[in-house]
Amino acid sequence: MAKSVNPVDIVPLGGLGEFGKNMMTYRMDDSMVVVDTGIMFPGTEHAGVDFILPDTSYVDEYRKALQGIVITHAHEDHIGALPYVAKRLGVPVYGTKLTIAMIRKRLDEHELLDDVELVEVTPGESFSIGAFGVELVNVTHSLADAVAVVLETPFGKILHTGDFKVDNAPPIGPPIDLKRLASLGDEGIVCMLSDSTNAEVSGRTGAESSVAAAFDELVRDAPGRVLLSCFTSSTHRIQVAIDVAAKLGRKVALLGRSMVTNVQTAIDVGYLRVPAGVLCTAEDLENVPRAKQLVITAGSQGEQLSALAQIANDTHRYVKLEPGDRVILSSRVIPGNERAVNRVVNRLFRLGADVVQQRDAHVHVSGHGSAEDLEMVLRLVKPKSFIPIHGEWRQLFHHAKLARASGVDPDSVVLAENGDVVRVTADGADGDGSGRIQVVDHFDLEQVLLDGSGLGLVEDCVVRDRRRLAATGVVVPMVSLSPGGRLQVSDILSRGFIENEDAEALLSEAHDVMLAAVEKLSSDDAENEKAIEDLLESTLKRFFRKRGIRRPVILPVVVTSEEEP
Ligand SMILES: [Zn+2]
Numbered sequence: 164m165a166k167s168v169n170p171v172d173i174v175p176l177g178g179l180g181e182f183g184k185n186m187m188t189y190r191m192d193d194s195m196v197v198v199d200t201g202i203m204f205p206g207t208e209h210a211g212v213d214f215i216l217p218d219t220s221y222v223d224e225y226r227k228a229l230q231g232i233v234i235t236h237a238h239e240d241h242i243g244a245l246p247y248v249a250k251r252l253g254v255p256v257y258g259t260k261l262t263i264a265m266i267r268k269r270l271d272e273h274e275l276l277d278d279v280e281l282v283e284v285t286p287g288e289s290f291s292i293g294a295f296g297v298e299l300v301n302v303t304h305s306l307a308d309a310v311a312v313v314l315e316t317p318f319g320k321i322l323h324t325g326d327f328k329v330d331n332a333p334p335i336g337p338p339i340d341l342k343r344l345a346s347l348g349d350e351g352i353v354c355m356l357s358d359s360t361n362a363e364v365s366g367r368t369g370a371e372s373s374v375a376a377a378f379d380e381l382v383r384d385a386p387g388r389v390l391l392s393c394f395t396s397s398t399h400r401i402q403v404a405i406d407v408a409a410k411l412g413r414k415v416a417l418l419g420r421s422m423v424t425n426v427q428t429a430i431d432v433g434y435l436r437v438p439a440g441v442l443c444t445a446e447d448l449e450n451v452p453r454a455k456q457l458v459i460t461a462g463s464q465g466e467q468l469s470a471l472a473q474i475a476n477d478t479h480r481y482v483k484l485e486p487g488d489r490v491i492l493s494s495r496v497i498p499g500n501e502r503a504v505n506r507v508v509n510r511l512f513r514l515g516a517d518v519v520q521q522r523d524a525h526v527h528v529s530g531h532g533s534a535e536d537l538e539m540v541l542r543l544v545k546p547k548s549f550i551p552i553h554g555e556w557r558q559l560f561h562h563a564k565l566a567r568a569s570g571v572d573p574d575s576v577v578l579a580e581n582g583d584v585v586r587v588t589a590d591g592a593d594g595d596g597s598g599r600i601q602v603v604d605h606f607d608l609e610q611v612l613l614d615g616s617g618l619g620l621v622e623d624c625v626v627r628d629r630r631r632l633a634a635t636g637v638v639v640p641m642v643s644l645s646p647g648g649r650l651q652v653s654d655i656l657s658r659g660f661i662e663n664e665d666a667e668a669l670l671s672e673a674h675d676v677m678l679a680a681v682e683k684l685s686s687d688d689a690e691n692e693k694a695i696e697d698l699l700e701s702t703l704k705r706f707f708r709k710r711g712i713r714r715p716v717i718l719p720v721v722v723t724s725e726e727e728p
């Protein structure tokens with residue numbers, strides 16, 4: 164018997180074919196739910212851009228249908244865009260206790276606390292957002308309180324895993340709820356969307372607690388002060404480090420504003436446990452013997468202004484390194500940050516510190532499941548259809564392969580990209596209502612580039628100009644225009660352009676070429692500023708091209724003098 168149930172449209176707005184700015188939309192009839200609203204950190208090609216946000220024009224199109232935003236966990240690539248979109252979208256934001264606490268702190272920093280409704284949800288409870296029934300399921304990750312999202316539709320459940328690893332005894336909070344995932348599998352999952360970050364990595368990902376042995380050994384052994392740097396949101400890692408310090412009788416100081424606020428937030432909601440008397444401030448360190456200190460600091464990615472970079476530059480107010488001190492870098496280096504991290508590491512060594520990285524000891528473990536973990540979850544959930552998410556194409560591709568290998572019908576594994584409209588329909592070709600998915604449409608999305616210093620959106624053309632300026636410099640031809648329409652080439656300035664004798668000769672030649680061009684202007688055009696600017700630009704462009712010189716940015720300036728001098 165044919166059912167007449169409307170389809171669900173799944174449209175990823177970010178996080179597919181890229182790392183970061185995760186944002187997924189689910190729409191059914193007049194209800195739309197957004198899962199995650201993350202940012203991405205730009206590469207060097209985005210000169211001066213601080214963040215990249217997902218393009219939300221698709222959500223704007225269905226604005227009336229939008230009923231809520233569900234956040235899987237409090238990493239930047241999942242919550243970072245909230246301060247920029249939550250107020251405008253104007254719907255409640257749902258998440259678990261720690262996630263909501265971290266979001267609250269973030270919105271507060273942007274003075275948006277009164278503008279966004281935050282709803283704390285306990286995993287396992289059912290609630291609804293518009294026409295969708297919703298349930299959060301505990302998963303494990305590099306920070307506590309991460310969840311998968313189950314969306315219930317009239318013809319089956321959709322499972323969105325968020326970031327996860329399979330950890331049966333995380334340092335904080337419950338283990339991944341494999342039991343619930345298995346029972347969901349038995350009830351029937353019509354479509355699963357799952358984290359692909361480590362799909363290319365064979366085997367299983369180690370437990371968060373597995374770094375404890377190496378921490379213990381490295382801290383116990385250290386004759387002096389120990390510094391440990393990790394992501395400020397890595398609550399599990401920080402808990403393990405604090406436990407080791409407490410056991411070995413070391414005091415713990417936290418460095419870096421986000422390290423202090425994130426740890427305080429995790430303590431406030433009762434997730435991070437710190438024995439009394441263990442924490443001290445950076446100022447207090449001078450009263451603690453060096454061999455009794457563990458400093459947990461931000462800056463594991465080599466960030467220029469971070470506490471770790473200041474320590475490496477020997478400019479930190481409270482923490483100076485000495486030979487015999489030890490620095491543990493407990494994180495992976497995010498692609499693109501290798502040079503910055505390398506610079507910091509070299510400077511730390513130069514100060515006499517012993518720097519221990521992932522390659523030297525088991526001081527870091529990934530927060531994402533590897534191939535065997537992903538396959539195990541696929542086999543538990545037995546989804547009718549599958550969309551790999553969170554990853555570049557190579558990871559998505561490998562995850563799709565794992566899904567087919569674990570029994571998902573190859574026709575129901577869809578490699579989608581951002582902007583694709585993936586439609587899940589109940590009445591499949593075989594008429595059993597088991598769910599079919601296919602890409603039925605595509606929205607062109609743009610990257611939204613943001614300057615975090617308060618300038619707001621950055622246009623694509625601005626980034627292009629900045630790149631050209633950096634590569635070639637700028638040449639500024641200046642012309643003065645007097646009331647009688649008399650033109651004079653007054654000067655030609657340059658910045659970032661080559662500065663040597665040859666360049667001087669070249670610019671003086673350019674001066675003559677400009678003069679000749681300006682003299683040929685018709686008397687009408689000679690009073691038209693725009694015409695003069697265009698002429699200067701095209702003349703100089705041609706001049707540099709003929710000389711085979713890399714084209715600098717040309718910025719003509721026409722100065723109108725009011726009176727004859
Ligand atoms: Zn994450």
Ligand SMILES: [Zn+2]
Nearest residue numbers: 238240241326
């Ligand atoms: Zn993520």
